[in-house]
Amino acid sequence: MFSTALTALPLDSDWINFDVPSLVQNFWSATFDGLTFGAIYALVALGYTLVYGVLNLINFAHSEVFIVGCYAVFFTLSGLGFGPSAPHLGFWSIVLNLVLALIIAMAASASTAFLLERVAYKPLRRRNAPRLVFLITAIGASFAIQYTIFLIRGPNAEAALTMYRPTPIFDVFGTIIDSQQLVIVIAALLMMVATDLFISRSRTGRGIRAVAQDPDTATLMGVNKERIIITTFVIGGVLAGAAALFYVMKIPSGVQYTGGFVLGIKAFAAAVLGGIGNVRGALLGGFLLGLIGNYGQILLGNSQWTDVVAFVVLVLVLLVRPQGILGTSLGRSRA
Amino acid sequence: MSMTDGPTPLPTAAAAQAAVDREATTAGPGSSTAPGAGRFKSFGSKWNALSRQQQWAFLAIVVVLAYLLPILNPPIITTEPGNNFALACFDMARFALIAVGLNIVVGYAGLLDLGYVAFFAVGSYTAAMLTSPDSPFLHIPYLWTVPVAMAVAMFFGVVLGVPTLRLRGDYLAIVTLGFGEIVRILATIIPAMKGQVGFQNVGHPPGSEAGGTPIFSNSNGVPWYWLTLTIIIIVLLLVGNLERSRVGRAWIAIREDEDAAEIMGVPTFKYKVWAFAIGASVGGLSGALFAGQVGFVNNQRFDVQTSILFLAAVVLGGAGNKVGAIIGGALVSYIPLRFTAIADYKYLIFGVALVLIMIFRSQGLLPARQRLLAYGRQAYSRISGRTGGGATPRTGQVTGQEKEAGA
Numbered sequence: 001m002f003s004t005a006l007t008a009l010p011l012d013s014d015w016i017n018f019d020v021p022s023l024v025q026n027f028w029s030a031t032f033d034g035l036t037f038g039a040i041y042a043l044v045a046l047g048y049t050l051v052y053g054v055l056n057l058i059n060f061a062h063s064e065v066f067i068v069g070c071y072a073v074f075f076t077l078s079g080l081g082f083g084p085s086a087p088h089l090g091f092w093s094i095v096l097n098l099v100l101a102l103i104i105a106m107a108a109s110a111s112t113a114f115l116l117e118r119v120a121y122k123p124l125r126r127r128n129a130p131r132l133v134f135l136i137t138a139i140g141a142s143f144a145i146q147y148t149i150f151l152i153r154g155p156n157a158e159a160a161l162t163m164y165r166p167t168p169i170f171d172v173f174g175t176i177i178d179s180q181q182l183v184i185v186i187a188a189l190l191m192m193v194a195t196d197l198f199i200s201r202s203r204t205g206r207g208i209r210a211v212a213q214d215p216d217t218a219t220l221m222g223v224n225k226e227r228i229i230i231t232t233f234v235i236g237g238v239l240a241g242a243a244a245l246f247y248v249m250k251i252p253s254g255v256q257y258t259g260g261f262v263l264g265i266k267a268f269a270a271a272v273l274g275g276i277g278n279v280r281g282a283l284l285g286g287f288l289l290g291l292i293g294n295y296g297q298i299l300l301g302n303s304q305w306t307d308v309v310a311f312v313v314l315v316l317v318l319l320v321r322p323q324g325i326l327g328t329s330l331g332r333s334r335a
Numbered sequence: 336m337s338m339t340d341g342p343t344p345l346p347t348a349a350a351a352q353a354a355v356d357r358e359a360t361t362a363g364p365g366s367s368t369a370p371g372a373g374r375f376k377s378f379g380s381k382w383n384a385l386s387r388q389q390q391w392a393f394l395a396i397v398v399v400l401a402y403l404l405p406i407l408n409p410p411i412i413t414t415e416p417g418n419n420f421a422l423a424c425f426d427m428a429r430f431a432l433i434a435v436g437l438n439i440v441v442g443y444a445g446l447l448d449l450g451y452v453a454f455f456a457v458g459s460y461t462a463a464m465l466t467s468p469d470s471p472f473l474h475i476p477y478l479w480t481v482p483v484a485m486a487v488a489m490f491f492g493v494v495l496g497v498p499t500l501r502l503r504g505d506y507l508a509i510v511t512l513g514f515g516e517i518v519r520i521l522a523t524i525i526p527a528m529k530g531q532v533g534f535q536n537v538g539h540p541p542g543s544e545a546g547g548t549p550i551f552s553n554s555n556g557v558p559w560y561w562l563t564l565t566i567i568i569i570v571l572l573l574v575g576n577l578e579r580s581r582v583g584r585a586w587i588a589i590r591e592d593e594d595a596a597e598i599m600g601v602p603t604f605k606y607k608v609w610a611f612a613i614g615a616s617v618g619g620l621s622g623a624l625f626a627g628q629v630g631f632v633n634n635q636r637f638d639v640q641t642s643i644l645f646l647a648a649v650v651l652g653g654a655g656n657k658v659g660a661i662i663g664g665a666l667v668s669y670i671p672l673r674f675t676a677i678a679d680y681k682y683l684i685f686g687v688a689l690v691l692i693m694i695f696r697s698q699g700l701l702p703a704r705q706r707l708l709a710y711g712r713q714a715y716s717r718i719s720g721r722t723g724g725g726a727t728p729r730t731g732q733v734t735g736q737e738k739e740a741g742a
Contacts, residue, residue: 137694141686308520314510
């Protein structure tokens with residue numbers, strides 16, 4: 001019975017195709033694009049990592065914090081007159097518009113994160129609820145936000161916006177790096193360095209690390225735990241808002257109610273890959289996952305493979321090195 | 336579902352009675368649907384005050400009514416004219432079965448599975464690919480695909496569970512969430528899974544009416560409903576036995592405190608994988624039933640959102656309570672079908688419901704009884720001889736008091 005099953009199996013090509021020549025040919029452009037995506041993943045991953053470090057909670061609704069930022073970018077820019085074709089504006093006015101969109105997106109995401117913490121998580125914390133309750137609340141909140149957006153904006157993605165026409169800047173190994181890739185990677189790197197400095201140097205950052213290490217002792221030492229938790233959520237929200245601007249820049253047609261969910265899983269995988277609870281781990285994990293996902297996508301020939309590759313990476317990391325590559329917790333790093 | 340089978344039997348008459356009682360309990364379908372005490376405390380205590388014969392009679396009526404439901408088509412409850420009531424009944428039964436399966440994972444073992452739809456999808460695709468003329472595989476009769484679908488879903492459960500269940504529960508949540516999405520994507524991008532085209536003419540159980548039309552047709556929900564209801568009763572019996580066994584006690588211990596359970600010698604990893612795999616196989620089973628009833632499987636039916644509905648069903652009914660799971664599952668399916676005006680808002684409604692339930696009533700409609708506590712009290716009372724020692728011949732009443740004490 002099973003021998004017939006084997007002979008009746010469809011050809012391998014019906015299942016998975018490996019297109020190695022295409023990968024070799026596009027290796028460098030895939031690398032630069034992967035790094036760009038990686039920067040976006042890393043910014044979102046930081047939000048997961050910070051909250052996880054402080055509360056030991058996977059904030060499933062962080063993906064919705066991010067997508068709210070994307071909608072904020074979309075509305076701001078379309079309000080400012082941006083459309084599908086590149087705007088006819090001077091360099092500085094474009095920069096000004098984008099900075100405005102960035103600030104509004106950060107504010108929108110940060111207030112979503114703030115509200116989320118107050119409405120959904122704080123009542124549970126006060127009651128000392130079990131972990132399962134936290135996780136179910138998180139997923140419920142994520143779902144509720146997602147479908148609120150769905151009801152308001154419908155199932156389709158918003159019309160694409162072009163912020164500026166990417167101009168080629170460098171030529172590396174015969175591949176052109178354009179201004180968009182450069183802007184995203186550099187801006188994201190700056191923000192990550194700023195976050196890292198904030199966590200390791202500032203007074204509030206010391207508080208965050210203290211609460212991550214031992215909430216009770218930190219409270220005894222005079223750290224206002226509630227304020228630290230709120231701050232952590234807000235920082236995560238601000239970074240997600242920045243990621244939102246870069247995301248809309250990179251994928252103009254990606255503003256859709258499910259967009260956050262899809263990116264959120266990848267960002268979480270990035271956080272776990274680098275070591276969840278570790279700020280630098282989120283950075284490393286984000287870039288690595290961006291690269292792996294992009295190579296995988298080109299090797300397997302469909303952009304949806306990115307998600308599958310990210311997922312397989314997540315499972316493999318959990319199997320082989322569950323603490324991630326860098327592996328230390330937020331509390332222990334540079335304590 | 337009596338409480339008489341707590342700790343290892345003590346050498347008393349009550350224990351002997353308990354053993355008899357346990358035999359009786361496991362023998363029939365009715366006892367598994369015994370409603371739990373808790374919110375409806377007065378009802379619970381009334382129920383426990385009934386003699387076993389009365390309980391049986393009541394349950395027999397409930398089961399008969401459940402079977403007659405699509406035929407009776409009661410006026411206010413019916414989902415017509417919006418939706419065919421027999422098909423709605425099948426859908427409710429399908430959700431109830433899924434909720435029973437997911438309840439093993441979430442309710443008993445306390446593991447958060449956010450991608451349950453993936454196992455459902457695996458079951459559906461297994462049934463479709465083994466029966467549909469569109470697939471190049473070997474074809475087998477539909478009824479044989481049901482155990483195959485369960486086995487395949489269980490296999491995926493083990494593959495997914497082994498790397499993640501060694502770690503803290505949160506990882507399982509996100510990995511299952513990812514898996515739910517991945518299965519849908521794979522169904523889209525792997526050519527052999529036929530994406531949106533899907534598989535037509537999925538098989539169904541044999542038998543045809545006088546006119547030659549098959550009994551299990553796509554448009555007639557009644558036979559499918561009866562089949563699913565029967566399967567639910569069988570699954571409830573099996574799950575009920577499992578719940579009362581060493582395995583079930585291990586699950587509850589893991590749910591309550593995993594570290595303590597590990598220290599007390601419960602091999603937590605092993606039992607977590609079991610819970611996950613058994614839950615997955617029930618998901619596969621319901622997927623195979625769904626594929627058979629609808630007769631068509633493609634990639635559009637298995638989005639992650641549906642997983643969250645499943646979770647809402649379990650949480651709404653009361654995680655850890657199989658009657659609660661059935662009620663929750665039926666409700667989650669029934670509400671959008673009955674009130675078609677709000678059907679578009681169902682995801683929002685159940686998403687908000689999840690948050691509200693967790694904040695205000697995390698035990699759900701029918702809370703799971705604190706079994707371990709109840710077992711402990713029961714053992715104590717037996718040893719101290721206050722109620723045990725054969726002095727009270729009516730075990731039903733003894734368990735009644737203990738039930739109340741535990742609830």
